Amino acid sequence: MCLNTFRLPAILLALLISVPALAEDDKTAAICAEAEDRYVDMFGHPSSEEEGVRIVKMYKYKFCPGDLKVPVGTTVRWVNVDKRTSHTVLLKETDTPESDRLFPEDEFEFTFLVAGPQNYLCGPHWETQEMIGMVTVTP
Numbered sequence: 001m002c003l004n005t006f007r008l009p010a011i012l013l014a015l016l017i018s019v020p021a022l023a024e025d026d027k028t029a030a031i032c033a034e035a036e037d038r039y040v041d042m043f044g045h046p047s048s049e050e051e052g053v054r055i056v057k058m059y060k061y062k063f064c065p066g067d068l069k070v071p072v073g074t075t076v077r078w079v080n081v082d083k084r085t086s087h088t089v090l091l092k093e094t095d096t097p098e099s100d101r102l103f104p105e106d107e108f109e110f111t112f113l114v115a116g117p118q119n120y121l122c123g124p125h126w127e128t129q130e131m132i133g134m135v136t137v138t139p
């Protein structure tokens with residue numbers, strides 16, 4: 001009996017905590033689906049069909065995908081598929097300087113030669129929009 005009176009608030013609390021997180025995931029998924037549509041419009045094929053590189057799209061203050069796992073030696077190409085906004089790529093844990101400002105349809109490439117997690121960010125938007133990404137490089 002007593003258990004039920006405690007369980008209900010616990011369930012409600014769990015819902016209150018998880019719903020905003022899920023809503024944020026859905027929002028990101030929707031933005032990334034739109035980014036892929038824009039990529040296909042710009043380049044005439046899906047980003048997964050690029051040969052020899054993995055594509056990360058930059059769109060509406062998101063990196064798509066925001067979390068990428070690649071084997072050592074992989075070249076990642078970031079492509080701005082936004083309409084007006086420019087972005088940069090700053091690989092904090094490498095000695096690479098920040099990319100130039102990437103305007104719509106501009107791109108930047110980096111080849112990952114060291115295994116491990118690599119955080120990166122967009123210089124102009126990481127602080128205000130949390131535009132942050134991660135590449136996990138596997139040996």
Ligand SMILES: [Cu+2]
Pocket residue numbers: 061086087088122123124125126131
């Ligand atoms: Cu940005």
